[in-house]
Every structure is written in structure tokens, then in C-alpha cells.
Amino acid sequence: GQNIDQPTEMTATEGAIVQINCTYQTSGFNGLFWYQQHAGEAPTFLSYNVLDGLEEKGRFSSFLSRSKGYSYLLLKELQMKDSASYLCAKTGAGSYQLTFGKGTKLSVIP
Amino acid sequence: GAVVSQHPSWVICKSGTSVKIECRSLDFQATTMFWYRQFPKQSLMLMATSNEGSKATYEQGVEKDKFLINHASLTLSTLTVTSAHPEDSSFYICSAPSAGGGLAETQYFGPGTRLLVL
Numbered sequence: 510g511q512n513i514d515q516p517t518e519m520t521a522t523e524g525a526i527v528q529i530n531c532t533y534q535t536s537g538f539n540g541l542f543w544y545q546q547h548a549g550e551a552p553t554f555l556s557y558n559v560l561d562g563l564e565e566k567g568r569f570s571s572f573l574s575r576s577k578g579y580s581y582l583l584l585k586e587l588q589m590k591d592s593a594s595y596l597c598a599k600t601g602a603g604s605y606q607l608t609f610g611k612g613t614k615l616s617v618i619p
Numbered sequence: 620g621a622v623v624s625q626h627p628s629w630v631i632c633k634s635g636t637s638v639k640i641e642c643r644s645l646d647f648q649a650t651t652m653f654w655y656r657q658f659p660k661q662s663l664m665l666m667a668t669s670n671e672g673s674k675a676t677y678e679q680g681v682e683k684d685k686f687l688i689n690h691a692s693l694t695l696s697t698l699t700v701t702s703a704h705p706e707d708s709s710f711y712i713c714s715a716p717s718a719g720g721g722l723a724e725t726q727y728f729g730p731g732t733r734l735l736v737l
Contacts, residue, residue, distance in 0.1 A: 549710075551728040596663070607726060608665070610662060
């Protein structure tokens with residue numbers, strides 16, 4: 510199957526750190542994307558992991574464990590503008606197709 | 620970076636009419652483009668894969684006769700919603716892998732087209 514699971518909603522305080530988890534079925538898995546989507550807009554690319562480990566990119570970091578079918582997106586020094594939905598998506602071997610999770614709506618509060 | 624455009628950004632139409640949505644890769648060629656649909660508070664669902672010069676590949680449950688896809692050039696794919704009904708009201712988004720990219724390259728999304736069928 511293609512099940513990708515992530516929490517529906519999260520709330521965090523401005524300046525804090527938040528971790529958004531994503532689990533997926535590992536069959537046919539190639540790589541894992543994270544996208545940010547503001548309401549009414551198209552998704553924008555945040556990160557891509559294909560190897561195990563943590564990749565840091567400024568305030569955002571993404572982690573992947575291929576054997577566990579697990580990834581997380583870590584957002585540091587949260588800002589109000591980080592309030593958005595965060596979509597976890599995977600690709601299969603030999604394919605550009607993205608299969609998305611339902612997204613996690615993050616609300617950053619003062 | 621790579622840019623994908625969509626036109627129109629907003630469409631309001633009467634039930635029974637057909638609506639055409641264009642997806643263009645502005646600074647790269649895309650032999651493959653993807654069409655997604657997103658209902659409110661839900662994630663993106665892949666509808667079909669558009670292939671330049673050949674027939675589109677539709678996901679299970681998507682009616683190919685209702686959602687016509689034409690990928691006539693390396694920079695343009697069109698999605699036509701035929702005989703649109705209120706339940707077709709949704710946010711339609713296209714994407715394309717960047718030119719020359721391997722699988723590690725990101726897909727670039729168009730800004731989306733919001734369709735409202737009255």
C-alpha cells in the first residue's frame with residue numbers, strides 16, 4: 510500500500526522547536542519529500558531525503574530512517590510565517606510520482 | 620529555479636460546461652507532468668500523469684473521459700474538465716520534474732487553479 514501517516518494538526522509557540530513525524534510503508538520506496546503549503550497556494554519544496562540520516566538546511570532539518578519507514582521535519586526558531594500545512598510525500602523506485610500524506614497543519618502562536 | 624505556471628488561477632463556471640486548465644513549464648522542458656486535485660483540508664491526490672506525445676496515465680477512480688489531458692509539447696499540458704459538476708469544484712495543481720533532473724530533483728508545482736462549479 511501507499512499509506513503515509515502524519516499528525517493532522519500541531520500547535521507550537523513562536524521561537525520554539527517543533528518536530529513533525531511521518532511514517533510510510535516501505536515497499537517500493539525510493540525517497541521522501543517534505544513540502545510546505547500555505548492555504549490556497551501550491552506546495553513549495555523544503556527537503557528531499559533518500560539516505561538515512563539528518564539533513565540540515567537553515568532552520569529546517571529533515572531526517573529519514575529507511576528501515577523504519579520513518580521521517581521527521583524539524584523546524585527551529587519558529588516564526589509566525591511558519592504557520593502552514595506540511596506535506597510528507599514519497600516517491601517509488603524508478604518513478605517521479607509523488608504520493609502525499611494528508612498533511613500536518615501547524616499553527617504557530619505568540 | 621524552474622518555474623511552472625498555470626492558467627487560469629480561478630474559474631467559476633456553470634454546471635455542464637467544460638473548463639480547460641493549462642500547465643506550462645516556463646524555463647525547462649517537461650516530458651512528464653502530473654495533475655493533482657486537492658479538496659479543502661485534504662492532501663493532494665494524483666489524478667494522472669501527462670506524457671508528451673502519448674496518452675496520459677490515469678489513477679484508479681479518475682475518469683479519463685471526464686478529465687481529458689493533452690500534452691502536445693514539451694512545455695505545455697492541458698487538463699479539460701468536461702461537463703463539470705459541483706462535485707468537481709476543487710483546487711487543481713500541476714507539477715513537473717525539473718529539466719535534466721534525476722529522481723533526486725524536486726518537482727516544481729504550478730500555483731494551482733481553483734475551480735468552482737455552480
